[in-house]
Structures are given as structure tokens and as C-alpha cells.
Amino acid sequence: MAYSTYCLICGGTACESSKADEIYKRIQAGVSEKKLEDQVQVVKTGCFGFCEQGPIVKVLPDESFYVQVVPRDADEIVEEHLNKGRPIDRLQYKEKAAVVETTDQISFYQKQVRIVLRNCGFIDPENIEEYIARSGYEGLAKALFDLKPDGVIRELEKSGLRGRGGAGYPTARKWAFTKDTKATQKYIVCNADEGDPGAYMDRSILEGDPHSILEAMAIAGCTVGASKGYIYIRAEYPLAIKRLQHAIMEATERGLLGEDIFGSGFNFEIEIRLGAGAFVCGEETALLMSVEGRRGMPNQRPPYPAVKGLWGKPTVINNVETLANIPVIMTRGGDWFASIGSETSKGTKVFALTGKINNSGLIEVPMGITLRDIIFNIGGGIPKGKKFKAVQTGGPSGGMITADYLDSPIDYESLTALGSMMGSGGMIVMDEDDSMAGVANFYLGFTVEESCGKCVPCRVGGRQLKRLVQKFVDGEGTQEDLDKIAEIGHWMKSSSLCGLGNTAPNPVLSSIKHFSDEYIIKEAQ
Amino acid sequence: MAVETRTTLPDELCEFILEWKHRPGNLIMILHRVQQHYKYLPEPVVDEVARLADLSLAQIYGVATFYNFFNLTPPGKHRIAVCMGTACYLKGAPALTEELSTTLKVGVNEVTEDKQFSLLEVRCVGCCGLAPAVLVDEDLYGKLTPEKVQEMLDNYQEGA
């Protein structure tokens, strides 16, 4: 027995409250009245996201997507669509006045473009053959035999790929520096020390698609002339470590890592190094100190690691998400990659969408998508009918973005212009109940604790800033305190040694800028 | 002359240390292995590691005190880690710490009197979709509320 048509009614909590149940019953009754039970199955589903437009009814395989359906529409859906096979235009979801062609453009997955996560949730991460079935290690073969180092750099340049760890430095340029530096030994380092307390895309990639990282590191190796790679990963990620170890073993067994790969004469091996719980080690010079087994304290740049890195040798450091893009850029070409995204930011970005949001999870969207699309379509809006207040991006280094800017497209430049930053991709949604001074204080607590203490602005400034913000949380702040926050913030930003101190004041400064009414000045007695 | 008493390390640890002794950047990896065995870094063991790996105590303690992951004092039998990632913070993690602290009569970064539990606050365990989350040893409890804390602890009480 097989049905020819499926009628899906959203039964998420938001739709439940708006009569979804009644619609379900009426469609169900209509179907049996018309004796369509053998052809049509009526199903109640969990939440599709998109709750703003609920209740939602979908008809498959026609891909009709009906929004804001009311109970009396049920009879029409049965009569017109399910019985006579004529989709009802007036109920179809329309985006910017045009009828959306298929439901493939709506709901949690359907606005996503999965390049980085192409294999996550698709292949068995512990089976190298499944990775190979997805054209795995083809990118390496192409880099070795067709493109050669100059060709790889050219493709990367065309792709416009920029570092996904936060700063957005062009990957092609980074690799070219290391390639053009002469040295007997060079290294490739994968930064998997995901420190932002609200971002976990790197862990998901390593757990779901470890070979893509190994392949990308090997591609980097043959491009810049390195034979050794290190993956620096948080010790707090046991499953990711286990799957990486397994993947390295599988690839080595088949000669996809090791000596003379594909008989090309290229050698490359990868070792795992564990982090030990220090946020500052996400900063590249500190990370290298830690790989060397020392205290992870940052150093002055230049010299940049691309020229003088691990053990003083030229080193390419890329974060996990950046690397995950590379094998596909090799196989599908830089032009293809550059066709996705915005003017200045190509490709996609993975965000960890969390906080006060219905569909919290890991999403991958093309650069240039709006925050509104992410929060209200993919994320399904704010739970319990609460009001959206702000979204925080960039973690402890980023800022708050308010409702006024929900329609701004997201890319490196626009987020910076809004006083936040891309960062590693934490995207935390806050509702009307959340205190902005409280959140700023939370982030400062984090950066103060994680400061390595090497430079004064960060070590001393951070503590002073925290003390002052705490006063506002306790309702004891004065105008003088507010001025001091601005002054200390300014000096920390301009004179700290590394990114941790440079960006630590951002959450506070941006919350003062957008929510000054929450920083109440205590009247003098 | 005083007799020098030395702690002997188990064979597998000695082997690991000797294997890594000549590899560059070995110290953190060695400390991870030692802590995995003892759950912390006991002083006599560190002395022995220094001797075997030919490292100075200053180097070892410099590193061990820099990183949050390494313990210099013995932890409780079970490790309770309250996730303090941003999502968990917003969704009520501070109330969980408070509840655990009251129930177990112990502060953050302390061990209960009966040595059963260590209470910690950690940075993002990466389960933001399940916020607020608490990790007890390897078990993750998602969407936890203060009311469910006792029930969670019951799974680890002596005799349970």
C-alpha cells in the first residue's frame, strides 16, 4: 500500500495554539468523507520553524506550502487540492510578492546551503569509504596532479575564501606567504580550539566529517611545501578526538596520508595535539606556543606565523570551518564557490543559533542572508511569544545587534559596521527578559578569567571594566563610571597585545550604545 | 644521608613518557596522560615525570597552572560540570549552580566533604540546543531545571 499524497499539518506549540488541531481534524474528516483515505495520508508534524506564519499545512509531493491557514480553509484544501488536485494559490506562502516555487526554500533546512556541512549528517564519519563516495580525496588528487601549487592558490583566490575563525583574512594570501617563504621545514596547523562559549560548529564538523579536514590539510601541505600537520583540539571534545584519530588511522592505512601519496612523491602526516582549557589559545601565536607544549601566551606580530610560526618555521594556521571548504573548492572550482554569498564575503557561514529561539541548532547559510531570515524563518522565532530584543554575534569579542538591524545582510563588513563581528559563528538570540548589562557582565567575566596576563591593558583593564559593569548590574553605577568604561574600553581596544584584549570591551560598549536605558545612573544622595 | 623515596609510576605511564620524551612539544600531552591516570597531578608523580622526561619542575608547573584543565589537588569521585556557555547562562545555568551548591553544601571548584563530587563551572560543552546542560562525568543532562537536580544526583549517590 502506498499513498499518492501526504498532507502535513504543523503541530508545533506555536501552531497548536493557533488552531492547528482543529484544522487537522477537519482535513482528516474531509478526507474520509471524500473516501480519499487510501490515497491521502493526513499527518500532524512537529514544528517546521516559520512559526510567524503558522498554522502551516504542506501537501506532498506537490510541495504546496500553505500559511496562516484557518479552520474554514480546511474544507477548501480537501475539496480543491486533495480531491481535485488543484493547489490553492491564495493560501500559498509568498515571499516578496512572488510565489515560492517549492517548500525547499522554507523551514529549518531549506534556506540553508550546506557546503561546509555537506557531509555532516549524511555520511558515517567512521567509514572512510563513505567519505570517498562523496568525492573525498578527489580534491587532493586534483591539487597534486592538475592544479599544482600555483593552481591551488589561483583557485583559492578566485573563490574569495576568507578565514572563518573570526578575522576573515583571505586564505589564498595566507597560503601564498608560506608557499613563497623558503625553509627546510614548514607546518600546517588546524585550529580546533573552539573557545567561544556558544559556538560548536568546529566540533560538529570534526565529529561528522573528519576526513574533510585531513584532506584539506594535505592540500595545504602540498601547496606550501609542508610535510607535517598538527591538529590542535580542545581536550573537552572527546568524541571529536576519537573520530579524528580513527580517520587518521584509516587514511594512513590506505596511503592517503603518509609517504608518496597516490605515487606523487608527496609526503604528509598529521598528529593531534590536545589543548587544555585556555581560551587565549585560539589566538594563533598563543596556539603555536601551546602546540610546542608551553604556556599559551600570545606574541607580538609581525612576524606572522605564515613566515615564522611553529618552532620558528613558516606555518599555515587555518580553523576547522575554513579548511572544510577547501576540498570542495578544489573539485568544483573557485568560480562556483564565488557564485555563492555577498560581494565581499563569498560562500557560506555556519552559525550556532542558540538562546531564546525555537529551533536552536547548527545552521549553514549563504553570506548575505538577513538576520531576520535566520531568526524568524530558519530559527522559527522566539519561544513563548516573547519579543525579540537583540542577537549577539562574535561571542566574547562581539556585540549586540538590535531589532532595527534585522534586515541587514550578514557578512564580515556589515557585522563590523554594526559594531559586532563575524567571530567564529556563535549567534545568541535574546528576548525581552534578558538583561543586556547582565550579558555584558557575563562575557567580561569570561574574558577576565581567560586573560593570560601578559599585557597590562588586558590584565588590569579587563578587571577594572568588570568591576565597573558589576556596579550597574547592582544598580550602583554613576555617570563617572560610565565615562570610565568608555575610556578603559578605548585603551584596551587600541593597546592590548592580542585579539582577546582588543575585543574584550566590545560586548559592554555595544550594549551601552544600544541599550543605554539599562545602564541606569544612580542619583546622588 | 636521607634515603630518597621515589614514587614508581605504572609501566604504561613510563612507556608513554619515554615514547614522547624526544618528540617536540610533548609536555601537555604527557600531563594529559598522567592526569587521565590519577585524575589529577600528584606532587610525587610530577617529580618523577620531571626526572623521566628530563624536564624542569618549573616548566611543568608553569604549564600545569596555566591551563584550566589540569588539577593539582584530588577531585571528587564524580565531576559535576555546569555548562556556563552563553546559551546555558541565558537559559538558567546560574540557578543550577546555586541549587547544586546548596544541595551538596559545596562551592564552585570545591570538593564535597565525602569526596563524592567536585562542582565546576565550565565553558561551553557544545550542546547549546539542549541548554541548560550539566555534565556528570561523561553523562550529559540537557534542559535541566533546579527541580530535577536531586533526581540527577541520585544516580551517583553511594550505593545507588
Place this chain on the structure above:
Amino acid sequence: MPRMTLDELRKVRDKKQFEMGLRESGGSSTRLVVSMGTSGIAAGAKKTLAALVEALEEQNLTDIPVRQTGSMGLESMEPIVEVHKEGMPTVIYGRVDDAVAREIVQVHLKEGRLLDGHIVDRPAADIQGGQ
């Protein structure tokens, strides 16, 4: 194991694509896929997987493969199971505990009907297509 040549890599690729039902002319595409990243496992995905395997055995459907994969991203709905069955829309079920797992086997696979109340979405478009 000897070192793989490029030819061998491609042979493995083609053979495996067929097995995984990734090709239009591929083998049976009916399969269950369980999301097994850290948060899936934390939400109980291991139990879900075991329940699916058990239920398939009880129903004599042991030729249907149950595969594990990394996180599908939709963490707030975990444990998550994606169900592919020929002639039916591919759907993703959320909050799949023991009982729901058994229902998936009974209702979706055996009786060919979608399950009430647990569909959370349909899979994302694949950038690699059938290639």
C-alpha cells in the same frame, strides 16, 4: 594495506556510491540514518539506534540498513532519525525515543504511512547532487 592509487580511489567511490543508494540507478535506497554527534548522543541517540535495530529484527526487516552520521544540526529536536523509503517522501523525525523508534519501523517502514506528530523537517538540498 598497500597504498591506494587514484584508480583504486575511484573504484571505491563508484562502488560505495552504489551501495549508499546515492545514484539514481543505485541499490535499494531504503535506510534509516541516526544523528550521532555529541549532542545527539547526549539526548539518547545510542538508545534510539539500538531500539531501531531491535525493532527491525523483530519485524524481519534486517535488510534495511541503519546508519550513523554526525550532527544534522537540529539539536533542539534530538534524537533525530532520517527515514528514506522508496515511494515515500524522505522525512526527519525528531525526539525519537525508544517508543517512537519502534513506531517508525512499524508504521513508516512496514505499513508505509508517515508517523503522526514527530516529523520535524525534510533533509537539506545536497550540493553534490547525484554526481
